[in-house]
Amino acid sequence: MSTLQRPTSPPAAPPSATDALRVAIIGNPNTGKTTLFNALTGLRQHVGNFAGVTVERVEGAFKGPDGRRVTVLDLPGSYSLSAGSPDERIALEVLLGRSADRWRPDVVLVVVDAVHLERNLFLTSQVIELGLPVVVALNQIDAAQTEGIRFDIPELIHELGVPIVPTVAKRGEGLEPLKRALLTAATLPAPTRAFALPAQAQAALAPLEACLVADGLLPVAAGMEALRLLGIQHREVHLADVNGLGEAVSTASTALREAGFVPARFESEVRYAWIAQVIDRTVTRPLVGAANLSDKIDRFALHRVWGPLIFLVLMALVFQSVFSWATPLMDGIEALIALAGGAVGARLPEGDLRSLIVDGVFAGVGSVLVFLPQIAILFAFIGLLEHSGYMARAAFLMDRVMRRVGLHGKSFIPMLSGYACAVPGIMATRTIEDPKDRLATIMVVPLMSCSARLPVYTLLIGAFVPPIVLVPGLTLQGATMLIMYLLGTVVALGVAAIFKRTLLKGPVRPMILELPPYRWPSLKSLGVSVVQRCQLFLQRAGTVILSLSIVLWAMATYPKATLDPALPEAARQEQQLEYSVLGRIGHGIEPLVRPLGYDWKIGVSIAASFAAREVFVSTMGTIYGVGGDADDGDAALTQRLVSEKDPVTGKPVYTPLIAVSLMVFYVFALMCISTTAVTVREAGGGRIGWQWATLQFVYMLALAYGAAWLVYVIGQALGFGG
Amino acid sequence: MAPVIALPTLQFADSAASSTCSLNSCRAGTRVTVVDIECSGDEACRLRALGFCEGTSVNVIDARDAMLLEVRGTRLALGAALTAGITVRPFQARA
Numbered sequence: 001m002s003t004l005q006r007p008t009s010p011p012a013a014p015p016s017a018t019d020a021l022r023v024a025i026i027g028n029p030n031t032g033k034t035t036l037f038n039a040l041t042g043l044r045q046h047v048g049n050f051a052g053v054t055v056e057r058v059e060g061a062f063k064g065p066d067g068r069r070v071t072v073l074d075l076p077g078s079y080s081l082s083a084g085s086p087d088e089r090i091a092l093e094v095l096l097g098r099s100a101d102r103w104r105p106d107v108v109l110v111v112v113d114a115v116h117l118e119r120n121l122f123l124t125s126q127v128i129e130l131g132l133p134v135v136v137a138l139n140q141i142d143a144a145q146t147e148g149i150r151f152d153i154p155e156l157i158h159e160l161g162v163p164i165v166p167t168v169a170k171r172g173e174g175l176e177p178l179k180r181a182l183l184t185a186a187t188l189p190a191p192t193r194a195f196a197l198p199a200q201a202q203a204a205l206a207p208l209e210a211c212l213v214a215d216g217l218l219p220v221a222a223g224m225e226a227l228r229l230l231g232i233q234h235r236e237v238h239l240a241d242v243n244g245l246g247e248a249v250s251t252a253s254t255a256l257r258e259a260g261f262v263p264a265r266f267e268s269e270v271r272y273a274w275i276a277q278v279i280d281r282t283v284t285r286p287l288v289g290a291a292n293l294s295d296k297i298d299r300f301a302l303h304r305v306w307g308p309l310i311f312l313v314l315m316a317l318v319f320q321s322v323f324s325w326a327t328p329l330m331d332g333i334e335a336l337i338a339l340a341g342g343a344v345g346a347r348l349p350e351g352d353l354r355s356l357i358v359d360g361v362f363a364g365v366g367s368v369l370v371f372l373p374q375i376a377i378l379f380a381f382i383g384l385l386e387h388s389g390y391m392a393r394a395a396f397l398m399d400r401v402m403r404r405v406g407l408h409g410k411s412f413i414p415m416l417s418g419y420a421c422a423v424p425g426i427m428a429t430r431t432i433e434d435p436k437d438r439l440a441t442i443m444v445v446p447l448m449s450c451s452a453r454l455p456v457y458t459l460l461i462g463a464f465v466p467p468i469v470l471v472p473g474l475t476l477q478g479a480t481m482l483i484m485y486l487l488g489t490v491v492a493l494g495v496a497a498i499f500k501r502t503l504l505k506g507p508v509r510p511m512i513l514e515l516p517p518y519r520w521p522s523l524k525s526l527g528v529s530v531v532q533r534c535q536l537f538l539q540r541a542g543t544v545i546l547s548l549s550i551v552l553w554a555m556a557t558y559p560k561a562t563l564d565p566a567l568p569e570a571a572r573q574e575q576q577l578e579y580s581v582l583g584r585i586g587h588g589i590e591p592l593v594r595p596l597g598y599d600w601k602i603g604v605s606i607a608a609s610f611a612a613r614e615v616f617v618s619t620m621g622t623i624y625g626v627g628g629d630a631d632d633g634d635a636a637l638t639q640r641l642v643s644e645k646d647p648v649t650g651k652p653v654y655t656p657l658i659a660v661s662l663m664v665f666y667v668f669a670l671m672c673i674s675t676t677a678v679t680v681r682e683a684g685g686g687r688i689g690w691q692w693a694t695l696q697f698v699y700m701l702a703l704a705y706g707a708a709w710l711v712y713v714i715g716q717a718l719g720f721g722g
Numbered sequence: 723m724a725p726v727i728a729l730p731t732l733q734f735a736d737s738a739a740s741s742t743c744s745l746n747s748c749r750a751g752t753r754v755t756v757v758d759i760e761c762s763g764d765e766a767c768r769l770r771a772l773g774f775c776e777g778t779s780v781n782v783i784d785a786r787d788a789m790l791l792e793v794r795g796t797r798l799a800l801g802a803a804l805t806a807g808i809t810v811r812p813f814q815a816r817a
Contacts, residue, residue: 080771118794119773196726231767264763268770269777273727294797295783302784396799400787408801409788510761511788511801512768 020061020069022104023182026091026127027111028120029077030389030516032139035525036111036169037074040179047532064183065176073103079119081126081224082232085432095130096221107133107185109178114144114151114166115517117283121275122268124160129193129224133185134162137178141166143519148286156282161191170522192220195274201266204255211248226252227267294517298393307397314390315485318381320478329373337366356553364549364618372534374458375420375451379533380526382420387521391416392513399511405493406500408511411441415492418448419485420533422675425450426682436506440499442682443696446670447492449485455617456666457484463638464659480663488667491703548615552608555582556623577623596665596705597658597712599646606665613671657715661708669704670697743812745782746789746805752782754810761807772798780810 027033038045041060058074075094076087090099097104110127112120117138128134138151157164163181167174197205205226212222229249253263261269300306341362348354385391391413399409410432418425425445432438449457461477468476500506561579563572577583585607586600593603601623609616617637624640644653670676676693683692742757756778759766773794774780783797784790789805791798800808 079768082767082771116794116796119796122771122773198726231770232763262776264766265770265776268775270727272773272775272778277727298790298797302790304786392799396788396790399799399801403787403801409799508803510765510803511799512765512772512804513799514772515790515797515799517797 020071021064021183021186022106023070023072023109024075024094024105024107025072025109025111026075026078026095026123027139028079028113028116028123030514031077031111031113031116031120032169032519032522033077033111034074034529035387035522036137036139036167037072038522038525038528039169039172039175041072043528043531045528045532047536062179064179066183068183070179070182072109073105078123080123082228095127095132105132107135107182109135109137109182111137111139111169114138114141115147115149117144117151118275118279121278122271125194125271125274126224126228128160128162128191129220131190131192131218131220133188134191135178135181135185136160136162136164137169137174138164138166139169140519141174142168142171143517147292150284152282156278159194159278159282161194163188170520170525172524190220193223194278195270197270198259200259201256201261201270204259204261205252208248208252211245227270230256230263231265231267292517294389294515297518298515301390301393302396307393311394311397314385316474316478316482318378320474320482321377321381324475324478326373326377330370333370333372334366337362337369341366352557355557356550360550360553361546363621364552365546366621369538370455372538374454376530376534378451378454379420379530382417383526383529384521385416387519387526389516389518392515395513396511396515399513401493403508405497406508407437407440407496408508409513410511411437411496414441414445415448415489418445418450418492421450421452422446422448422672423678426675426678429682432509434506434509436500436504437509439683439692440496440504442679443499443692444492444496446672446675446679446696446700447488447495447668449488449667450672452612452614452672453484453666455614457481457663459617459620459638459641460659460663463641464654464656484663484667487664491668495699495703548608548612549618552582552615552619555585556580582623595712596661596708597655597716598662599653601653602658602662609671612673613666613669616666616671655720657712657720660715661711664711665704665708667704668700668707670700741811742809744806745780745800745808745810746785746802748782748785748810748812750782750785753813754780754782755813756780756808757811758809759807760809761804765804769800769804772796774798779813 025033025037037058037060041062044062045058045060047058059071060074061069061071064070073094075091078088078091081088081092081095093099094103095105095108108127108130110124112124124134124136138153138156141151144151151166153164153166163185165174165178165181167178196202205223208226208229209219209222212225213219217225229245230253256263256266301310341358344362345354345358348357385394394416395409395412398412402409402412411429414425414428414432416425417428422445425448426442429438429441429445432441457480461480465477465480470476470479500508556577558580561576563575565572567575578587582604583600586604589603589607590600593600593606598606601620604623605616605619608619620641621637624637624644641654642652645651646653676697679693679696680689683689745754745756748754756774756776758776759769759774761769769775773796774791778793781792782789783792788799788801791800
């Protein structure tokens, strides 16, 4: 077995035919790696985290042609194994069998982009030298053919010494040969370095390699690691914890320099020199490449004037679609839930149980479930931008803006992901190498309006903003939504600038960004990732929100008030609500929210949503479900809000001004237990992590309260009080 | 036995040192050869892994605050702080 264990540990048993074959997929970003992974495994995927870190770990499985089960691990996209970022470090650790969860691949599948084979072969050559069985998927071969690039595949196999399978992942082409190659790869001789170093260089490196072999690395892997160690800056971040390694590296560097080489450049020079030979022998491309389609698109998409304009229009389109396309689906879901709740309710006897099921469970979970279409559409758009290659252009365009606040373009992608959910957004900051830049980005990602705020915005906009057409294709409702998103974004940039100038002072790391060619995204792969995100959302709706809904229902129902039967039904329910635990809490909070113009019911909903902001909507649902008239029990919540009157003055409780002030509150407030948990871990864990997470929560709450108050006060002064 | 790799590096040692300039002074449309990368080790390491190393030919596609470059058939965007520290030798100037 070609493993990389220390000699002291017991030898691993060879995999028998009944064991699952473990395959790790690695590749440069934008090679279609995840598309290939999705094509191989379909929806049989499990999303988690690598043990101890929050790099997303996606594992899937498929059945091989011989019936053998194959589990596949999708490693983070990496340009090299030089471990510059936490993502790359994880990839290297897994490949060496040294990750915290001890998962070790039997076969490594390297996905390379046929169009950019030259650059992709750098990582490939590093992986080959790990000594594990390797299969290369020459992906996007169709795009290469379109550009007139031809490959001598048998010669390429000869040069690399590993099986190579041409694939078009997004159309599922080449999957069967690829599966067969994966299953037989382990029976082939272990691959080795495909080139030899100059003799003096080899001699200079020999002691360092011996030192690594003594630590348990295979000789071939020691060769790879030795080259890698010469080039990397942080030698403490290496995998072999050998005594005297630092000295061995210094000695090797000196010897190499004496032999006439530059140690820091050495690995890239030898690998790219070898790659140049391989490309020369195996690839023919047309002499004069016409300006390709991507360049033509970029002339507009990256234009100084048109570029930002196109970006803005695209964003407006996304938010308008999220709002308008989802409406019929949401109406459908709403109707279904009402129908289901009614049907179940009809079979139950009148009383608390029926109230629990209908008003607690169905109303609570239902009012969150209804936002699934919007979340799906938003994730579909974000996936589309990412898979098509536009996301990197957005980062390039935003680099100037981001630099002004002290961050760089790379911080923009996590922030954009924050539009969908702060949790993956914060996790995406792992691609930012500088710890201070990372921390500053983490601190502001939750200011980006995430999908959980959509329920709040939608409810309030739907109820209080009229659908006036501003320009064809954009209504006042869509524009209000856009403004909420812009508000969060602008403030996020401002806060980042403050952090970078105070607590997280430091130089701005320069941008290094690949702009991948534009590609048609794979609909299947897009679908898989949208379903994955929806499942994660539903798990939350199904657990946290369901339990909170039941607790809230109980708090709104008990203790029971003794009511005057002579009063009308609505007044009795109102009194019961005020008498309940929830009502008392609401009245307790009222002095705090009164300056913002909110009544105790809004106060209750805000208090209830501290763990998850979308609970605001389900709490309103629960309050009005419980407090409402039995006859119009399934009238939409929006209708209830519009018609809600102050029992004393008879004026509407909810004015458009209060709706806007509430939305502004939710733009800024961090009310999401998952975000806090992820911040704790990503900001360093332990006490330091908690300190940053606490600071994040407190500054955002202060911002929310202050801004909502300002909106209310200024709005009233301008006469929008209603 | 695998072939020994011949390194093209040392050829540049002193050739045409007078005609070098920093990458950020190059205009769009210029084709250049990278002579020296001077920046933090981390960034240099990443640039080299991306195929942007000493001896590589690079096309300048767009030069504004940040630069858009063609490197080994891929498009790389590099920030101004980096391009100032990279020494190149222009092949020709189209403009």
